[in-house]
Amino acid sequence: MKHLLPFLFVLLTSAQAATIDEALALPKRWDKKVLNEMLTPHWLPDGESFWYWRQTAADKKECVLIQAGTAERKVAARHEDLHLATPPPRRSSKDGMWLRSASPKDRPPIRVTFVNEWHETLEVYWLDFTARKKSYGLLKVGDKISRSSFKGHRWWFEDTKTKKVIAVMETVEDGEQLIIDGYPPRSVMQPKPKTQSPDDNWSVIVKPGQVSLKDLQTSQSMDLKVEANSKASFMGTVTWSPDSSAFVVPRVIDVQKQKLALVESMPKDSLRPLSKLEDYIRPGDPLPKPVPVLFRRSDRKGIPVADDLFPNPFTESSDLRVRWSEGSREFYFDYNQRGHQLYRIIAVNAQTGKARLVVEETSQTFIDYVRKTWRHWLDKTGELLWMSERDGRTHLWLYDIATGTVKQQVTKGPWLVREVLRVNEAQRQVWFMASGLHTKEDPYQRHLCRVNLDGSGFVQLTTGDGDHDVQFSPNNRWFIDSWSRADAPAVMELHLSSDGSKVCDLEETDIAALLANAWQMPERFVAKGRDGKTDIHGVIIKPSHFDATKKYPVVEEIYAGPHGSFAPKKFGLMARHHQIAELGFIVVQLDGMGTNNRGKTFHDVCWKNLKDAGFPDRKLWIKGAAETRPWMDLTRVGIYGGSAGGQNAMRALLDHHDFYKVAVADCGCHDNRMDKIWWNEQWMGWPLDDSYVKSSNREDARKMQGNLLLIVGELDTNVDPATTLQVVGALQKAGKQFDFMPVIGAGHGAAETPFGSRLRMQFLVKHLQP
Numbered sequence: 189m190k191h192l193l194p195f196l197f198v199l200l201t202s203a204q205a206a207t208i209d210e211a212l213a214l215p216k217r218w219d220k221k222v223l224n225e226m227l228t229p230h231w232l233p234d235g236e237s238f239w240y241w242r243q244t245a246a247d248k249k250e251c252v253l254i255q256a257g258t259a260e261r262k263v264a265a266r267h268e269d270l271h272l273a274t275p276p277p278r279r280s281s282k283d284g285m286w287l288r289s290a291s292p293k294d295r296p297p298i299r300v301t302f303v304n305e306w307h308e309t310l311e312v313y314w315l316d317f318t319a320r321k322k323s324y325g326l327l328k329v330g331d332k333i334s335r336s337s338f339k340g341h342r343w344w345f346e347d348t349k350t351k352k353v354i355a356v357m358e359t360v361e362d363g364e365q366l367i368i369d370g371y372p373p374r375s376v377m378q379p380k381p382k383t384q385s386p387d388d389n390w391s392v393i394v395k396p397g398q399v400s401l402k403d404l405q406t407s408q409s410m411d412l413k414v415e416a417n418s419k420a421s422f423m424g425t426v427t428w429s430p431d432s433s434a435f436v437v438p439r440v441i442d443v444q445k446q447k448l449a450l451v452e453s454m455p456k457d458s459l460r461p462l463s464k465l466e467d468y469i470r471p472g473d474p475l476p477k478p479v480p481v482l483f484r485r486s487d488r489k490g491i492p493v494a495d496d497l498f499p500n501p502f503t504e505s506s507d508l509r510v511r512w513s514e515g516s517r518e519f520y521f522d523y524n525q526r527g528h529q530l531y532r533i534i535a536v537n538a539q540t541g542k543a544r545l546v547v548e549e550t551s552q553t554f555i556d557y558v559r560k561t562w563r564h565w566l567d568k569t570g571e572l573l574w575m576s577e578r579d580g581r582t583h584l585w586l587y588d589i590a591t592g593t594v595k596q597q598v599t600k601g602p603w604l605v606r607e608v609l610r611v612n613e614a615q616r617q618v619w620f621m622a623s624g625l626h627t628k629e630d631p632y633q634r635h636l637c638r639v640n641l642d643g644s645g646f647v648q649l650t651t652g653d654g655d656h657d658v659q660f661s662p663n664n665r666w667f668i669d670s671w672s673r674a675d676a677p678a679v680m681e682l683h684l685s686s687d688g689s690k691v692c693d694l695e696e697t698d699i700a701a702l703l704a705n706a707w708q709m710p711e712r713f714v715a716k717g718r719d720g721k722t723d724i725h726g727v728i729i730k731p732s733h734f735d736a737t738k739k740y741p742v743v744e745e746i747y748a749g750p751h752g753s754f755a756p757k758k759f760g761l762m763a764r765h766h767q768i769a770e771l772g773f774i775v776v777q778l779d780g781m782g783t784n785n786r787g788k789t790f791h792d793v794c795w796k797n798l799k800d801a802g803f804p805d806r807k808l809w810i811k812g813a814a815e816t817r818p819w820m821d822l823t824r825v826g827i828y829g830g831s832a833g834g835q836n837a838m839r840a841l842l843d844h845h846d847f848y849k850v851a852v853a854d855c856g857c858h859d860n861r862m863d864k865i866w867w868n869e870q871w872m873g874w875p876l877d878d879s880y881v882k883s884s885n886r887e888d889a890r891k892m893q894g895n896l897l898l899i900v901g902e903l904d905t906n907v908d909p910a911t912t913l914q915v916v917g918a919l920q921k922a923g924k925q926f927d928f929m930p931v932i933g934a935g936h937g938a939a940e941t942p943f944g945s946r947l948r949m950q951f952l953v954k955h956l957q958p
Contacts, residue, residue: 204733205772205957206706208949212942214770215763217705220246222761223698226334227668227680228301229363235663239270242695252694256666256682259692291315291341297609298339299659300359303332305369308349315342317509327368334657336607363659382425385432390485392435396421399437399483399490412483414490417441424478424507429516433485434538436519438478439492440506446473449910450903454932466905469504469865472876476506480521482541491541497534498523498543502874504866513589514567520546522561527874528554531561533572535589546592547574553795554870556784558751564611564618571595573611573618573641580788582606584618586641598643604785606634609658616641621656622648623785629653630712630725632757632785636667636688649688652679655757660685668694672759674710674727697759706732707766710756715812717781717805722790724805726755726778728813729762731769741824741956742810743773744848746840747833748801750794750871753785764945771953774820776813780805794871796879798860799843799888801836807847824956826850828948830939831907832857838885838896838915845893850955852948854899854939855907858885862911886911889918895955896926899944901934927951 206214223243231238239253253262253270264270291314304310304327312333313321321344327333337343337359345355345368355368383392384404393400393409399422402409417439424438448468455462469475478501481490502524512519516538523532533547547563549555560582562575572587582605584598599605603624610619619638624631625648633655639646650656654671661667667685672678677697681690703709711728731740745765747754755777756762769775779786780802782794793800814820827848829837834856840848860868861880872880881887896919900912909930916928929947931938938944 205731206733206770208771208946208953211767211770211949212946214706214767215761218702218707218761218763221699221701221705221707222677223701224680224695225678225697227670227695228334228365229659229661229668231363231662235661235665238661239267240694243698246701254682254692254694256661256691259682261692291317291338297607298337298359298361299334299363299657300337301332301334301363301365302327302343302345303365303367304329305367306345306347306354308347310345310354310368311348313344313346315344320504332365336657363662382427385428385435386430387432390432392426392437392483394422394426394437396423398422399481401483401485401488410488412488412490414439414481414483415492417492420479422481424505425510427510427512427519429512429519429538430514431516433516435483436480436508436510437483437490438506438508439481440476440478442476442506443474446470448905448908450905452903452933464903468905468908470863471861471865471868471872471874471880473865475501475503475526475865477501478503478506478508480508480510480519480536482519482536482538484538493536493541493543496543497532497545498525500526502526502528502869511565524555524557526869528557528870529873531555531557533563533574535592544592546572546589547587549576549578551577553788553792554873556751556791556870558870559784562608564608565589566611566613568613571641573598573608575605575608577788584608584620584639596641596643598641599639599646600643604787606785609636610660610664612664617645621658624787630655630673630757631723632725632753632755632779633673636669647688649683649685651688652681654679657758666691672697673712674756674759674762675712677759702761706770707761708732708734708769710762710765713809713813715809717808722781722805724778724780724809726776726809728817729765729769729775731772733770734819736819738819739821740772740774740819741826742814742820742822743768743775743952743956744806744810744825744827745775745777745833746801746806746827746829746836747831748780748783748794748798748836749832750782750784750791750798751867753779753783755779767945768949768952771949772957773826773952774817776810778802778806778809780809796872796877797883798832798835798871799839799883801839803840803844807844810847822847824849826852826952826956828852828854828939828952830854830856830937834858834899834907834912835885838892838898841894841896842885842888842891848894850895850952852897852899852939852951853912854944854948855901855904855909855936856885856898856912856915857907858911858915859887860884862908862914864906886914886918889915889924890922892919892922892924892926895951896924897948897951898926898928899931899939899947900929901931901936901938901941903933904936904938906936 229238229240237255241249243249251264251267310327312324341359343357391402400409400411420439420441422439428435445467448466450464452462480493483490508521510521518535529551531549535546536543564573570589574585586596607621621634622637623634636649636658652671654673656671659668670680677699680694682692708730714723717724765775782802827837827840834853837851837853841851857863860872900909
C-alpha cells in the first residue's frame, strides 16, 4: 500500500489548476522541448544540393546533406565530416544607419532568418516603403525566427530594455541568416547618393525654395526655374530618369505635425519626471500634399504636375515614391485618396508633364492599400501585374501600361491570392500563395500556386492539409515545403517546382517532450456566423490537468484588428494561451467577421463599425462549441486583449455583458479619434463622422457592466495613453466600479511585461474562479 500512495498523490495533484507562479514558469519547462521546428537550407554552389542541421535531442544535432536531383541523403555528426565549405553568416551593423531609408518596392521575395545573439530581447521592425517602422514582434535572447521579406528590404532591431538601436540591416539573399550581435557586417555597400544622376555627371541640390543642378565635371551649379509658390517647399527624394535627362522632386505645402505628450514619471537619471513630445498624427488632422515637379536638364526649368488626378492624397510624408519607365518616357507615382475609397497609379509624361491614369481602384467602403496594392512592372512588354479586390476577392490583373486598360484577369475564383512570391517574366508565370482553395480545408490555410500571365495553366503545387511556407532553391528548380496546423506539428518536404511533385521527406517537428511537460494540443473548431452560413474558425485550448467531468470558465483572447486574421494556423507553442489555460480555464481564439483574409464582404463588416469586432459571430461560436463540450461553463466567460484587442475587450462589457462577465483591456485603442491616423482612417473613413463616436468606448463608458481591468503603459507611443485615461475619467464620471493599473516605464503592450502578465492572471482568477 505504501507504494501506491505516491501514485494516488500524482493523480490528485495533476487534476488541480496551476498557481500563477507555476503558470508563469511554464515557458521554462517548454524550453528546448520542440525539436526541428524549422529547417534552414544551405544550398551549395552547384545548385543541386543543400545541407541543414537537424536536432536529435535538445542539445544535440547532426548535419544532413540532400542531393536534390536524386533524393540521396547523407548524415554526419559534424559539418566537417561532409567535407563542405560554407561562408560565414552575414552579421549586423550598428553603423549602417543609411539603411534607415525606406524599403524598396518591386523586389524579389526571399526568406531570411534573424538570430538574436545580443544580450537582451530585441524588438524587430520592418522599415516600410515610407521608412516608417512597423513592429514584427519580439526576438528573445538566443531565439531565431524565419521571416518572409524581399531583396533589399530594411529591418531595424532595438534593445527593448535600453531602446537603443542595435542593428539596421538589409536583406540580400534568399535563405540567409542574419545575426544580431552588435558587430559590423562583413560587407555593406554604400549606395550612390540619390541626388546624383545615373551617368554620374550631375547632382541635384535641393533647398526649400530652390532646386539647383551641379555639373560634376566642372563643379559649376545653376539654379533651375520653376513656377513660384511662396507657401510650398521642395522636400523629399530626388528621382532621376534612367537616361539622366530629367528628375523629379516633390514640392509640398507642409503642415504642422501634431504631438503626443508623454510623462516619464521615473526616469533613470532623475527624481523629477520628464515630459516628452512625439510627432503623432490623429484622424482628421491636416496632412501634407506633395506635388511632383518635373525638371528637364535641356530647358533648365521645373514643371509642377497639375493635381487634377490627385487633389487630396492620404500621406503623412512630404515625399513621393516615384518610378521611371525603363525608356525614361514617363514616370509613375501612387495616389491614395484620403478616405481610402479611391486609389490610382498615375503616369506623367516626361516631355509635357501631363498626368494620366494607369490604374484606378474604387470602393464604396475602403481599399486595403497597405496589403492589397501589390504590383509588378513588366517593363520589357509594357505591362503591369496588379492586385485588386474589385471582384470581391484578392486576385491578380494584367494591365497595358500605355493605355491604362485591363488585358487579362490573371487569377479568379472563390479563393484569395495572399502573397506573390515571384514573377518569371521570361516564362510569363507568377508564383503565389493562395487560401480558400478547398471547401474541406480551413479557408485561411495557404498553398503555393502558379499561373500563366494569360490566366491559363493554374496549378496548385502544395497539397498537405495545413498552412504552407515555401523556400525556393537559388535556381528555383526546387522548393522546401514546411506545413503545419495549430493542431499538427510541421512537416518539411522537398518538392520539384515544375509540377509540385515530392522529391523526398526531410523532417517532422518532434513535440514528444513538449506533450510530456504540461502542454495540451489545441483543438480546432468551426461554427456558423451571424448570417447562418459563413464558417467561423478558431481554436480551443485546454489545461494539461483537464478533466471532462468538471466545469471550466471560458476565457477568450481577442484581437479583431481588420488588418489581419489572428487565430493560429501554424503549429506553435501559443505560450500565453496555455499559461492562462493552466490556471483552470478553457482558452479560445477565433476570427469573426470584420477581420481580413476571407474576402471583401467578410472584411467590410468592420467599415465605420470597429465596435462590432465580430462579437455576434464570437458568441455563436463559443455557444456552438459548448453544445458538445459540457465542460465549458458559459456562466463564467472572460475576455482579454491588447491594443485593438484592448478596445475589443472593453467593448465586450459595454455591448455584450449578457455573455462576457470579465475583461482585461491593455493599451486599448478606446477612441479611434485619439489613435494614429493611418490605422484608424483606413477602417473608419474620412472626414470624421458619428461612426467614430458610436465606436468610442469613452462615449459608451456608462454602459459598462461586469469586472473590468484597464492596463496601460505610461510611455506608449503606439496608442496614446491618454486614450485609456479618458476612459478612466468617463467611467469615474458614470460612477462605475473598475480596476486600473498604469505600468510605469512601460510602452505599448504593458500587459506582456512580467508585472502586467501576473496582474492579468490574478484578475481572471479572482473574478472567474471565486
